Amino acid sequence: DAGVTQSPTHLIKTRGQQVTLRCSPISGHKSVSWYQQVLGQGPQFIFQYYEKEERGRGNFPDRFSARQFPNYSSELNVNALLLGDSALYLCASSRTSGEGDTQYFGPGTRLTVL
Amino acid sequence: QKEVEQNSGPLSVPEGAIASLNCTYSDRGSQSFFWYRQYSGKSPELIMSIYSNGDKEDGRFTAQLNKASQYVSLLIRDSQPSDSATYLCAVKSNFGNEKLTFGTGTRLTIIP
Numbered sequence: 001d002a003g004v005t006q007s008p009t010h011l012i013k014t015r016g017q018q019v020t021l022r023c024s025p026i027s028g029h030k031s032v033s034w035y036q037q038v039l040g041q042g043p044q045f046i047f048q049y050y051e052k053e054e055r056g057r058g059n060f061p062d063r064f065s066a067r068q069f070p071n072y073s074s075e076l077n078v079n080a081l082l083l084g085d086s087a088l089y090l091c092a093s094s095r096t097s098g099e100g101d102t103q104y105f106g107p108g109t110r111l112t113v114l
Numbered sequence: 115q116k117e118v119e120q121n122s123g124p125l126s127v128p129e130g131a132i133a134s135l136n137c138t139y140s141d142r143g144s145q146s147f148f149w150y151r152q153y154s155g156k157s158p159e160l161i162m163s164i165y166s167n168g169d170k171e172d173g174r175f176t177a178q179l180n181k182a183s184q185y186v187s188l189l190i191r192d193s194q195p196s197d198s199a200t201y202l203c204a205v206k207s208n209f210g211n212e213k214l215t216f217g218t219g220t221r222l223t224i225i226p
Contacts, residue, residue, distance in 0.1 A: 102148070
């Protein structure tokens with residue numbers, strides 16, 4: 001079975017631009033979560049979506065938004081990019097949204113903001 | 115106080131020895147605990163999950179959980195050079211929400 005897929009793999013943008021990152025979960029998984037990982041740190045939770053509804057939001061500004069589609073794939077949008085948004089953006093999927101469920105990560109999108 | 119704390123290392127262990135990785139967490143309501151392995155430039159890969167106090171073994175890996183002490187550990191027996199990576203401890207607190215809170219990771223180097 002295919003794992004979590006993300007696109008694009010790498011992305012270079014300039015300050016002030018907007019970016020859209022995409023994620024397809026493992027087949028049968030209905031929950032998608034997004035994380036940001038800056039160099040030398042652990043991933044930081046941005047959003048979780050389950051059955052197209054937002055279930056959780058981390059401490060990120062309103063420039064960050066996301067949505068989930070009927071096929072459970074998801075997009076993360078970041079507006080007005082700042083240099084500090086440069087990071088590895090990780091998508092994780094899980095079968096449900098609840099205690100004991102395990103998240104599996106995709107390969108990530110490396111975003112560089114110049 | 116950080117929510118999830120790990121010794122950042124680097125931790126160096128001879129090949130064939132036992133590597134011991136530790137993690138403490140601050141939220142007593144935490145229910146689920148995970149260890150992920152992350153190679154440089156790659157995404158985190160699940161190694162172990164543990165939900166109840168005690169030990170859980172999977173091959174060369176053993177996870178240990180002590181909720182009273184708010185402590186999770188990962189033991190790697192017969193360490194191999196391929197085990198050299200950063201190990202991330204992750205904690206999930208709220209039922210119905212998938213938020214994982216990660217530590218900063220411990221960088222492990224296995225010396226041949």
